[in-house]
Every structure is written in C-alpha cells, then in structure tokens.
Amino acid sequence: MTTATTAEAELNVVLEYCNDVRMAPIPDAGSLPEGFAGTLGHFPVYFPEEVAHAAGLLPVAVLGGGNRLELKHADARMGSFVCSICRSTAELGLNGSLQGLSGFITHPICDAAKHLAGIWARNFPEQLSQILYLPQNVNTPGAVRYIAAEFQRLRSELEKKSGRSVDDESLRRSIGIYNDNRRLLREIYALRRDEPWKLSCTESYLLTRARSRMPAEEHNGLLKRALDAARQRNLPAQDKPRVVFVGGFCEQPPIEMLEAIDSNCYVVDDDLLIGLRWLTQDVPEAGDPIWALAESFVERSAASPVQHDERKTKEGYLMEMIRSSKADAAILTAAKFCEPGLDEQIAWAKHLDNTDIQYLVLEFEEKMTSFEQMAMQLETFAESLLFAVAA
Amino acid sequence: MRIETVDAIPPAAAPFDARVEGQRLMRDWYTALEQAPARGQHVANVFVMGNAVEILRTFDFQLVFPEINSLQTGVRKASEEYIRLSEDYGMSPDVCSYVKADVGLILKENEHPAGRIPKADIAIASNMCSTFIKWAEIWERLLKTPTFVLDLPGQRAGNWKVRPGDAQHAADARWVEAQFRDLIEKCETITGKRFDMDRLAEVEDRVNKMVFHWNNVMALNRVCPAPFNAMLDGLTYIGIMNVYRGAQEGVDFMRNIEAELRAKVARGEGRVPEERYRLLFSGTPCYVSMRRLVELFETWGGVFAYSDYLTFAAGGMDAGELVYDTSRPLESLAEITALAAQRGLSNQFFAHERLAQQIRDYDVDGIVFHGIKSCRFVSSGMADTRDYLNKRLKMPSLYIESDLIDPRYWSDAQIKNRVDAFFETLHQSGGAPRANKSVSSESGRAA
Ligand code: SF4
Ligand code: SF4
Numbered sequence: 001m002t003t004a005t006t007a008e009a010e011l012n013v014v015l016e017y018c019n020d021v022r023m024a025p026i027p028d029a030g031s032l033p034e035g036f037a038g039t040l041g042h043f044p045v046y047f048p049e050e051v052a053h054a055a056g057l058l059p060v061a062v063l064g065g066g067n068r069l070e071l072k073h074a075d076a077r078m079g080s081f082v083c084s085i086c087r088s089t090a091e092l093g094l095n096g097s098l099q100g101l102s103g104f105i106t107h108p109i110c111d112a113a114k115h116l117a118g119i120w121a122r123n124f125p126e127q128l129s130q131i132l133y134l135p136q137n138v139n140t141p142g143a144v145r146y147i148a149a150e151f152q153r154l155r156s157e158l159e160k161k162s163g164r165s166v167d168d169e170s171l172r173r174s175i176g177i178y179n180d181n182r183r184l185l186r187e188i189y190a191l192r193r194d195e196p197w198k199l200s201c202t203e204s205y206l207l208t209r210a211r212s213r214m215p216a217e218e219h220n221g222l223l224k225r226a227l228d229a230a231r232q233r234n235l236p237a238q239d240k241p242r243v244v245f246v247g248g249f250c251e252q253p254p255i256e257m258l259e260a261i262d263s264n265c266y267v268v269d270d271d272l273l274i275g276l277r278w279l280t281q282d283v284p285e286a287g288d289p290i291w292a293l294a295e296s297f298v299e300r301s302a303a304s305p306v307q308h309d310e311r312k313t314k315e316g317y318l319m320e321m322i323r324s325s326k327a328d329a330a331i332l333t334a335a336k337f338c339e340p341g342l343d344e345q346i347a348w349a350k351h352l353d354n355t356d357i358q359y360l361v362l363e364f365e366e367k368m369t370s371f372e373q374m375a376m377q378l379e380t381f382a383e384s385l386l387f388a389v390a391a
Numbered sequence: 392m393r394i395e396t397v398d399a400i401p402p403a404a405a406p407f408d409a410r411v412e413g414q415r416l417m418r419d420w421y422t423a424l425e426q427a428p429a430r431g432q433h434v435a436n437v438f439v440m441g442n443a444v445e446i447l448r449t450f451d452f453q454l455v456f457p458e459i460n461s462l463q464t465g466v467r468k469a470s471e472e473y474i475r476l477s478e479d480y481g482m483s484p485d486v487c488s489y490v491k492a493d494v495g496l497i498l499k500e501n502e503h504p505a506g507r508i509p510k511a512d513i514a515i516a517s518n519m520c521s522t523f524i525k526w527a528e529i530w531e532r533l534l535k536t537p538t539f540v541l542d543l544p545g546q547r548a549g550n551w552k553v554r555p556g557d558a559q560h561a562a563d564a565r566w567v568e569a570q571f572r573d574l575i576e577k578c579e580t581i582t583g584k585r586f587d588m589d590r591l592a593e594v595e596d597r598v599n600k601m602v603f604h605w606n607n608v609m610a611l612n613r614v615c616p617a618p619f620n621a622m623l624d625g626l627t628y629i630g631i632m633n634v635y636r637g638a639q640e641g642v643d644f645m646r647n648i649e650a651e652l653r654a655k656v657a658r659g660e661g662r663v664p665e666e667r668y669r670l671l672f673s674g675t676p677c678y679v680s681m682r683r684l685v686e687l688f689e690t691w692g693g694v695f696a697y698s699d700y701l702t703f704a705a706g707g708m709d710a711g712e713l714v715y716d717t718s719r720p721l722e723s724l725a726e727i728t729a730l731a732a733q734r735g736l737s738n739q740f741f742a743h744e745r746l747a748q749q750i751r752d753y754d755v756d757g758i759v760f761h762g763i764k765s766c767r768f769v770s771s772g773m774a775d776t777r778d779y780l781n782k783r784l785k786m787p788s789l790y791i792e793s794d795l796i797d798p799r800y801w802s803d804a805q806i807k808n809r810v811d812a813f814f815e816t817l818h819q820s821g822g823a824p825r826a827n828k829s830v831s832s833e834s835g836r837a838a
Contacts, residue, residue, distance in 0.1 A: 077775040081485065081764035086771065108545065110521045114740045115772035121549025121741055122779045130548045131740070135566075136518040137542035142569030146544070149562045308524050308540045313531075334483075339767060342483040343490075343525045347532060349481070 004234035011203075011229035014222055018206040021213045026060050028100045033058060033215050037162045038102035043089065043116060044250040045109055045275035045304055046134065048151055048293050050283075053216060054166045054174040055158040057102055061212035061276065064088045067254050067367045077119065078112075083337040084366045085251035086112045090119050102161050103128030105154075108136065109250065109306035110340050128161050130154075136308045138298045147294035155290065171289040174216075179282045181216045184223040186280075191230060193268050193325045197237045199230045201245065201267035202258040208273045238266075241385035244321045245270035246348065247333030247341055249304040253364045260375040261331065264382035269325035271304060278302050305344035314344050315351040322357060329385050330359040335366070358385060407647040413627035416644060417463075420634050421505040427453040433512045433582050436530065439633050439704050440736045441517030441543045443574055445598060445715075445724055448637045449591045450578045455511055456633060457526070460496060460503055461489035465678035465796030467504040474797055487522045488765045488797045490529070497533055510534060512581050515574070517541040519703075519736040520768040537581075539574050543567060543728065545737025549744065553733045555712060560729060567732075568725035588720055594637040595715035595724065602708045604645035605632055609709050611652045612696050613753055615669065616661020618652045621698040622672045623685045624662070632705045667692030668817060671749055673699050673742065673776075674761035674769045677793040680801045687807055688759075691814040697753040699745060707735015739768060742776045743783075750786060757787040757817060763794055787820070789813040 026039055040057040042049070049059035065071075065088030073094035074087045092098045104127055106116045120129035133150060135143050155166050188204050207226050211219040243265045247253075253272075261267060281300040284292040303309065303317040322330060332348045334341035345361060352359045360381040362374060427434050435452040437444060439459075447454060464470040473495025474488055480498060482491050501508045514536045516527035530536035544563040546553075553560050575586045608628065611618055619625060628648060635641030670688065672695045677684060688695070702709055713731055716723040738745050746758065760777050762770045773790070780786045791809055794800035 077778060078772070079762060079764065079770055079774060082767065082771050090775075108518055108521065111740075111767040112771045114521070114545075114737075115767070117548065118740045118742065118772045119775050122743055122775060125549065131545065133542075133544045133547060135542040136521075136524055137540040137570060140542075140570045140573040142566055142573075143542075146562070146566035146569075149566075150544075153559075305525075306521070308528070308538075310538070314528070315532075337485050339486050339522060340525055342486055343529070346481045346483070347528075 002234075003232050007229040007232035007234075011226060011233065014226045014229065015203055015206055018210040018222070021210045022206060023066075024213060025097060026100060026213065027058065033218065036215070037164060039100060040128075040158065040161075041098060041101040041104040043104070043106040043113055044085075045107065045306060046278040046297070046301075047105060047107070047132065047275065048154070048297075049216070050171060050174040050178050050289075050293060051151060051155050051166070052158055053177070054171045055155070055162045056164045057158055057162050058215060060101065061209075061273075062089055062092070062098070062104065063209070063212060063252050064366045065092055066252070067256075067369050069367070078115075081337055082112050083251055083335050085335070086116060088366065089116060093120065093124060099124070101127055103130070103158075105130050105132050107132055107134055110338070112339075113250075128157060130157070134297070138307075139310050144291070144294045144298050147297055148288075148291050151290045151294055168289050172285050175283045175289055175292065176285050177216045177220065179285065180220050181211065181223070182277070182279060182282065184220060184227065185277050187227055188223065189269065189277075191227070192266075195237075196242065196266035196268050197235045198233050200262040201270060201272075202255060202262050203230075205255075205258055205272050208276055211276055239386060240264065240266045241329055241382055242266050242268045242325070242327045243329045243331050243385075244268060244318070244325055244327045245272065245331045245333065246318060246321070247331075247335070247345060247362075247364075248272040249274045249306065250341070251335035251338060251364075252366050253333065253335075254366060254368050254371075256371045257362075257364055257368065257374060260371050260378055263375070264378040265329075265331070265385075267331075268327050269321045271302075271321075274302050274304050305340045314347055318348055318351070319355075329357060329381075331362060331381075332359050333362045333364055336363055358388065407651045409624060409644075409648050409651065410627055412644060412647070413631055416631055416635060416640060417505075419640075421503075423453060424455060424509055425506045427509045434509045436511040436514035436527075436536065438516060438520070438523045439706060440519040440523075441541055441728065441732055442706070443515050443541055443571065443728075444636050444706075445591060445594045446571060446574060446578065447515070448594045449587060450582050450584055452512075452578075452582075453509065454634070455508060457493050458489055459630065459634065460505075460508060461492040462676075462678045462796060463505055464492050464496075464503070465798075468679065468798075469504045470679060470796040471798055473499070486765060487526075488794055490522060490526050492796060493526065494529060494533075497529075511536050513577065514538045515541055517543055517732075519543060519545065519732060522768065537577070539570075539577060541567075541570055541574070543732035543737070546733045546741060549741050551733065551741070553730065555726065555730060560726070563729040563733075564722070564726040567729045568722060571721060571725055571728075591720040591724070592717040595717050595720055597639060597642050598637050598708075599714050599717070600642045601632070601636060601645050602713060604642070604649045605705070606709050607649050608645065608652060609697070609701065611649070611656055614656050615754070616659070616663070616666035617669065617694045617696045618655040618660065618662060620662045620685055620689070621695040621701055622676060623681065623695075625695070625698060625701050626676060626681065629701055629705045632708075636706070661694065663689050663692055663694050665692050666694050668757065668814070669694060669696045669753060669755045671695070671697050671699075671746065671753060671755045671758045672761065673746060673758055674773065675700055675704070675763055675766055675795050677761065677763075677801060678796050679798045680793065680803075683803070684806070687810045691810075693814065695759070696755055697749050699739075699742065699749065702735050702745070703739055707731035710735035740772065742772060743779045746776065746780060747784060750780075750784060757789065757813070759813075760788060760790045762790060762792040764792070764800070765794060765797070787813075787817055 064085035074091035334345040477491040477494035516523040
C-alpha cells in the first residue's frame, strides 16, 4: 500500500470513530474515562472547559438532538417558535438522555438559551444548573476581573460537585492540554485554508466535534492522527469555489447539509463549533490560571453574533474571515427561529451587497431531513461563482 | 427608613384622572423629543430593563425609549405598516416585532405617529433581554449610533439568593460600577459637561420617592376588590414610571395615583363592579387589542390584580429594598442596579419562583399566560412554567397567544372562546364569587 492509501485508511478510521462519538450517548458513570468523576454539560457557545476538566468533570458539549431525535415532551414545554437546539436540548433532558450529567451550564447568548436554565431548575433540581453570565461588555476595564470572579465561583461550585479540589497546578495542567488542542485545531483550519482538497468541512467538523464527548488529551491524539493522515492524502485539487460558511455558531447544521456544501465548494473557513475554538491563542500557563482564562476570553478570542465586542463588528469579522482565507464568496446561514442569527444574516447580506463578494443565504434546522433543494441551490451558486471567476 | 424620604401625600386638589394625566405626560414627552434637536439637547436611546437612566438624566439627555415608540405604533393602530416595511427590507418574520417596528421607523426616516423621533447620540443596551443588544447593533449599523452595552450579572440559578452586601452582590456591583464610570466618561465626551455627583443624588432622591409610591400602588391591588387593572391602568402607570423616572413629574404622578387608589379602596370600589376572579397576568401585553382582551376578562368579573410585566418592564423596581442611598450615589446606583437585575429582571428565566410568590401576595384564582412568539424573553419558558405551577400549586391557568403589536396575530374569536372556556372551568371547579372576600393591603403609607 502506498503512503497515501494508508493515510486515507487511517483518516477513515479516525473519522468513523468521530462519527460514532457524535451519535453516542453521553458517557454514564460506568463508562467515564479514567480520572473523571462525572460529566458537566455545557451549552454553546463558549465554556471554559479547563475548569471542569481540572475538577474531574468531563466537559460534554450539549449540541442538540440532531435530525434523528423525536420530540415527545419538549413541544409541550417550549413553544414551536423556539429554535431547534433549545427544544431538542429540553427533550434530551426530559427524556432522560442527560440525566447522568452532574451539571448543565448555559449562557446569556440569547433569551431562549437562558430559559433552558429555568427548565433545568424546574425539572432537574438535582443537577447543578446555572447560567454562566459571561459579559456582553468586554470593553470596559474591569471585565477581566469580573470574569475571573465568575470563573472562580464556577471553580468552587464544581469542586463541591465533584468532591475534588482544583489547585492552580491542576488547572494549569488542564490549560496546557487545551493549549495543545487549540494549536491542533488551528492546524486543521490552516490545512483547510491552504489545501482545502485535503480535508473537507464535514471532516473537520466531525474531528472538532469529537471533543464534545471525550477528554481533551484523548482528542489531541485523534487530531494528531487525523492531521498526519490528511497531510499525506493524495487528492487532486478540484475546480470548486472557495467559500466561508457562517451561521453555525450555535445550533448545528445537519451533516448532510455540510456534505452538500462540500460537494460544491471548498469551505476555507467557518464558524462551526466556534465555542470549542473560542480562544484563538495559547492561554498563558504561568501566573494565576483563572486570570489567564478570563484575560484570554477578553483578549484572545473569536467572534460570533451572540457576543458584543466593540472591537469586532459582525461585518468586520466576516470580511476578515473572507480576506484571510482568500475566499471568493460566503454562505450566510441562520438556524430557523434563531433571532441573533437571523438578525446577523440580513446585516451580512446587506453588507456584502456593497462589495463584489457574492453570497448565498440558507436557513437550516438541526432536524432537517430533506436536502435536495438546498443541494440544487448550492450547485447553482457554485456554478455561477466559477463562471464569474472564469469570466 | 423609606418613609423618611417621602413627602406626605397632600389631599388631591382636583379630581385626578390617571389616564388623562398619563396621556398628557406622554404627549409632553413626545413634544420634548421633537424639540430636542432645536434645543441642542443630547439624546440617548434606552430600554426599560437596565438602563442607567439616572446617569443620563444627570447629563440632561433627552431619553428615547424605542420599546415605547414601538408599542405606541400598536396603540395608535399603525404598527402593521412599520412592521411590513421592515419585512420588505429583509427582516425575518420570526424576530421581535418591536425591533421590526423600529426598523420600519428608521426606514420612514423617524416619522412616528406621535411625532418625529430624534437621532440618538448614544444608545444604552443591557443584556437583560438579549434582543436589546442585537437591536442596538442595528442602530450602530444603520444610524452609526455609538452603543454602550451595560452588562448586568443576572440570576445564575434557581433558588438564587442575593442579599445586599453579600460577597456575590458586592462583586456584581463592583462590575456594574466600573461600567457606570466608563459610561460617565463617554457621556462627558458626548455632552462636553462634567459629571455632577450632587445632581445624581437629586435624581436618585426623586426615583426613591417615585418608587416608594409605585410600590404602594402595586400593594394596593392586594386588596379585594382590586382598585385597578394591572394590564390596563397598570400599563399607563408603567409608561410614566419609565419615561419620567427621576423627574419631578413622575413623582407627582405616582403620588397622585396612590392617593386616588387609596381613596378608592377606602370607598370599597374595585376596578370591576363585581370582582369575582382575581387573576395574575404573565407575559407582555398585546398593545393592539389590550382593551379588548381586558374586556373579555372583565365581563366575567375577572380582574388582573397583578402582572409580572409590571415588575420587569418597570425596571424591576418593585422587587424590594430598592432604595438608593443618596449619600453614596454612584456606589448605591451600582448596588441597586445589580440587585434589580437579579430580583426584578433576569429572574424572568426562573419565572416560577416569582410567580409563586405573586400568587400568594395577590391571592389570585388563576394565571393567564400570554405567549408572544416574537418575544423569547417572556415566552420561551412559559409552557414549562405553566406546567410546573399547575402541578405544584394546582393553579388553574389559561394560555393565549398573540403579539405585542403585530395585529396579524390577534384572533378575536379564538381568544374569546378560550377565555370563556377558562372561566367556565373556574366556575365549575368551585371558583366562588369573590365580592366579599377580604384581602388585606400590606402597603406602607407615607407618614
Ligand atoms: S440557535 Fe440561536 S436562538 Fe437558538 S440557542 Fe442558539 S443562539 Fe439562541
Ligand atoms: S424580545 Fe421581548 S423583551 Fe426583548 S425587546 Fe423584544 S419585546 Fe422586548
């Protein structure tokens, strides 16, 4: 077998494993990885996983129910006008799928997400359920201090929950593991930017998402294997337009949708699972680790429609994504009923109208099962882009 | 302590009609808005939850309440035109209709049915409703309005106890104070004026007085029969509570209402001639059809004794102990703002706790939940809250759905049917006529 064939096989093994992980239930008490005493669920977008990791609680990103979950309870508890990820998360709670969690943390990203904490308080009082009030003002001096106090509170709550104390040294160790993870994820995205034929958007998504169910150290091993294999892949570059994908910051687009995009375009940057990649550089491993995490949230972080930061306008970061990834066009998506996403989608579209960058607007829902129409739209879009480039 | 800061209630010189006086004050406010540019007055956009009004008043900003502008398009039966304009522009049907009416207003170059709305020099958006932030970002984009996001640490969990002065409250207040100091610097730059701490204390003193009367007004409705309808008369009160907070007119208005209602209580007069059912309204109003909705209930002798809307949409100021210490104006402002954010605003996400308390306080026979698809702040957890209260407190409830200001969502026959069915069930399950039931008022009284 050639190196390329071996690489292909190796990548397949890793990706299949990642896909199994995506479909798997959260680990229960009997199947917890070594060193962990429980699981801590966290809702998008960003959560400082290092704190839970150091406390011996496996951080589990709760990313909704996908398109195979039947809603039996949630429809009666959350209105039909609420986005799918919130409703399916409520369903997973109410149908018992998340009962093994030691806690569930949500964030003030939008009002629907904040209401999940109320649903948890009413229905699962035994779990540690909280809103982590990450600030929507990161520009006033004092923001870091406030965040550090919140992280400190989180640290002691998690200590109580897991019965394990989190000293600075163990927190620094977790930060180091996550720094490796951040570096590897940056390499994945760099590979997609530089040689997009070597790793598709769907593949990169599956690889990233695997962290939602496993310790970061194990995830690091997987990412290394995948990167090595992908780099050795021998796939020809195809004639596809280079696009960036935005709108996947919270609710997860179905895999089939990403595959349809991959069939027609090279996605050279995206905001999928942006919360798992929120910190864009290494978190300092010296000094006070809580402060380092808080400061990184303010100074070394990505952007999304649900985080206000006067240094990063939404149009600004989209244009920066397009520029730095040398994209030809953008796919502007929003999850159905996602108010922040829908507000941003129109703002992005209006902004791009004033540039020569083409875009395609798509609305999705995690529970979508039919993709033919979307595939046709994508095909037409890609053709028009190629035609425009060639002309 | 509270009583010491409050003027005695003088006997009303002339009969006071809250509705007429409220309308006059609203008209005056819109006139002041129109005149602000000619007067060279600076203008600030603020929301009703978490807004730093006290600081802005200290700098003499003319205040624009975009939510009130939007609801007024509904009251004046003009909202559909504004909403449609924004949808034609591209706004999704699924987003907050207040936002859409406001985008319509921008597209109509600020021509509002009540007058021309001036362009703001600054917008304050808190995180209490996340839509505020997205809304302010629209102004940033379309009007280049500088935005200050006031981040208020909210209620973190169920059963969250925040007590003035405890470590958590102190940390939260410190963060709020840091933001106020930042905001003050920005206001100084915009207005060219130095911040005046004594003026802040004066404004706060007026807020204290207004809130004192406001709390008494709320408490008077614990009496049976309830002297006012929380979702009709209460909406007038709340408008003034917001627009004139920190102004002398606001203190006078609220004091007069209290006097008028006390007199009514003394005469044994209720809002409805024969009060049969005391109800709690949870959610936001439907401004296009509010009179009609209230009528549907009042014909059955049902009165809205309270509404959680009167808590969160009035800045959370009836949530208890919210009195500014005017000897330390800025610190106290931060402390009270942090407290109100948790006890009166963001506790919306744990609505069952607040409603359970209000059910007791107002001794109600049932809850009416009004779901608004486009307002996820009130509606996303409503069905679950209802389920919880039904199971835990055996509280009869009705769920109806329409919109704040979008008339396309009002279905008269359907809502009437549901209301009638609700009362019939209440009646059959032994909901006895209430006329002779006595509920004591726990309101304080100015000495
Ligand atoms: S998808 Fe949008 S509306 Fe839903 S929880 Fe996420 S940010 Fe909120
Ligand atoms: S979502 Fe609701 S609370 Fe928020 S601005 Fe709109 S109407 Fe007001």
